[in-house]
Amino acid sequence: MAVFKARIANYTVVIHNTDHLPPHCHVQLNGRDKQIGLDTLVILNPPPHFLPVTLRRGLIRIQSNLISSWKKVHIL
Numbered sequence: 001m002a003v004f005k006a007r008i009a010n011y012t013v014v015i016h017n018t019d020h021l022p023p024h025c026h027v028q029l030n031g032r033d034k035q036i037g038l039d040t041l042v043i044l045n046p047p048p049h050f051l052p053v054t055l056r057r058g059l060i061r062i063q064s065n066l067i068s069s070w071k072k073v074h075i076l
Contacts, residue, residue: 004069008058015069023070027055038066 004015004025014026023038029052035044036051041059043049051059059066 003072004066006062008062009052009054011052011055011058013059013062013066015066015073017072018074018076020076023067023073025059025066029055038063038070 001017002014003017004013006013011027011029015024016026022044024035024044025038027034027036029043032046034046036042036059037044041051041056041063043051
């Protein structure tokens with residue numbers, strides 16, 4: 001289940017209702033689940049750490065919503 005879900009530039013951005021630190025969201029890139037740090041908007045893992053420009057711009061626009069949503073997460 002997700003506390004946040006949005007489409008940005010044909011990518012689905014999700015924050016799960018239960019997750020672990022550090023604060024992050026999940027995005028499917030090239031068939032892999034990437035974790036993107038909410039403070040830095042940098043791919044935490046797995047490599048490679050290239051973030052498409054259109055996705056990064058969209059994440060910047062909704063960064064405050066992502067951080068607010070993270071506060072609803074039950075930390076494992």
